[in-house]
Amino acid sequence: MLLAMVASSIQQVCSHIQTINRGGMMLRVIVRRLLLLIPILLGVSIIVFVLARVVPGDPASVLAGPGATGEQVDAIRSAYHLNDPIPVQYIRWLDGVIRGNFGLSIGSSQSVLDLVSTGAKNTFILSVCAFVLALVISIPMGIFAALNRGRLADRLITAVALAGNSLPTYWIAIVAVVIFSVHLRWLPANGMHDITGSGGFIDLLRHLVLPCVALALALIGEQARILRTTVLEVINQPYVVVAKSKGLAPRIVTTRHVLRNAMVPFVALVGLQFGALLSGAVVIETVFAWPGLGFLMVQSLNQRDYTVVQAGVLFTAVIFVLSSLVADLISAYLSPQTRFS
Numbered sequence: 001m002l003l004a005m006v007a008s009s010i011q012q013v014c015s016h017i018q019t020i021n022r023g024g025m026m027l028r029v030i031v032r033r034l035l036l037l038i039p040i041l042l043g044v045s046i047i048v049f050v051l052a053r054v055v056p057g058d059p060a061s062v063l064a065g066p067g068a069t070g071e072q073v074d075a076i077r078s079a080y081h082l083n084d085p086i087p088v089q090y091i092r093w094l095d096g097v098i099r100g101n102f103g104l105s106i107g108s109s110q111s112v113l114d115l116v117s118t119g120a121k122n123t124f125i126l127s128v129c130a131f132v133l134a135l136v137i138s139i140p141m142g143i144f145a146a147l148n149r150g151r152l153a154d155r156l157i158t159a160v161a162l163a164g165n166s167l168p169t170y171w172i173a174i175v176a177v178v179i180f181s182v183h184l185r186w187l188p189a190n191g192m193h194d195i196t197g198s199g200g201f202i203d204l205l206r207h208l209v210l211p212c213v214a215l216a217l218a219l220i221g222e223q224a225r226i227l228r229t230t231v232l233e234v235i236n237q238p239y240v241v242v243a244k245s246k247g248l249a250p251r252i253v254t255t256r257h258v259l260r261n262a263m264v265p266f267v268a269l270v271g272l273q274f275g276a277l278l279s280g281a282v283v284i285e286t287v288f289a290w291p292g293l294g295f296l297m298v299q300s301l302n303q304r305d306y307t308v309v310q311a312g313v314l315f316t317a318v319i320f321v322l323s324s325l326v327a328d329l330i331s332a333y334l335s336p337q338t339r340f341s
Contacts, residue, residue: 033325041317045097048313049090052306059106059304080106093310102311107303115296116311122192123285123292127278129208130215135270138220142227143259149232157224165221173214173287180210190289211288215281219273226269230262237261271327275320 060077077083081092096103102112145157181189188207234240235258282294289295293312300308 030325030329033321033328037318037321040321041314044317045094045310045314046090048310049093049306050086052309053086053089059306093307097314103307105300105305105308107300107305107308112307112311115308116293116315119291119293119296119312120315122290123281123294124278125204126208126211126215126285126290126292127274127281129212130219130281131274131277133212133216134219134223137216138223139227141220141224143231143254145224146228146231146235147254154228158228161221161224161228163221164217165225167217169214169218169283170287172217173211173284176210176214177287192291207290211281211284211290214288215277215284219277222273223266223270227262227266230265231258234258234262267330268327271323271330272320274327275323278319278323 060073060080060082081089084092093103100113102116104110105112105115108115141157141161145154145161148154177189180187187210189210192207193203240253240258281290281292282298284290285292285295286298293315297309297312299305300312
């Protein structure tokens with residue numbers, strides 16, 4: 001009895017130490033990834049800053065308008081320090097960014113930080129709704145197809161997933177507008193709120209339906225195929241075969257052994273997908289004139305508004321790295337034996 005109690009105590013202590021070690025390891029990973037943001041953002045900022053000034057087009061001329069004189073254009077160029085060498089412009093801009101000042105928009109003279117924050121918030125609303133809708137549909141599809149491999153249901157789901165993944169996003173968006181906005185007149189085709197509407201939740205929801213569904217359809221096929229593949233890889237593993245041989249119920253084997261382990265690579269891949277999605281659903285936002293970050297970036301590029309483009313790209317890089325980090329942490333939670341390099 002005494003030996004059993006001692007062995008049990010030792011086992012509990014070892015388990016506690018392993019938990020602490022895993023927690024400390026995950027904390028180190030988080031700190032390392034956050035520190036990695038510094039050189040990533042620095043490199044991205046240099047590339048974008050240089051490319052924005054190499055492409056054809058003069059932001060001072062765009063801002064002055066077609067009827068402006070040479071003196072007016074020179075005055076605007078001097079006001080925005082566009083005559084300075086590129087390294088000097090970059091150091092001045094980087095100093096402002098470190099202080100939290102992204103400058104003013106060349107096109108609208110508004111705060112760049114306010115413009116990017118508003119666009120990012122609207123993109124977040126659209127992307128999260130589309131991502132959740134895609135997961136709600138793709139997860140059952142992928143699991144059901146894997147558990148019925150080779151059968152009619154698997155073939156139908158695979159065909160639908162491939163078709164959805166192959167159709168261009170802009171084509172899906174345009175067809176949705178033509179059917180549900182032009183012909184049926186059920187839903188609005190553009191914007192986030194009606195100009196004469198209340199601007200409330202119902203108004204937002206009506207404008208959100210079409211871009212959300214169009215964006216989700218572009219994700220469902222890929223997510224379903226990824227999950228089907230991961231489930232098929234796990235379902236033939238030795239520990240699953242042993243669990244079945246012990247007489248466990250199929251539901252328990254599927255939920256505890258198959259799905260939990262199949263979700264690890266699925267979460268990692270989908271996490272990167274979410275980062276790219278949240279960084280700016282450019283096509284959908286452009287077709288539906290949704291005032292998100294992607295739509296803002298397109299407008300800013302057309303206006304040669306470099307200050308907004310630079311801030312938007314930096315925000316995109318931050319979101320992509322952070323979403324990858326969150327996906328890795330969720331994978332570690334689902335699979336405690338995961339070790340980070």
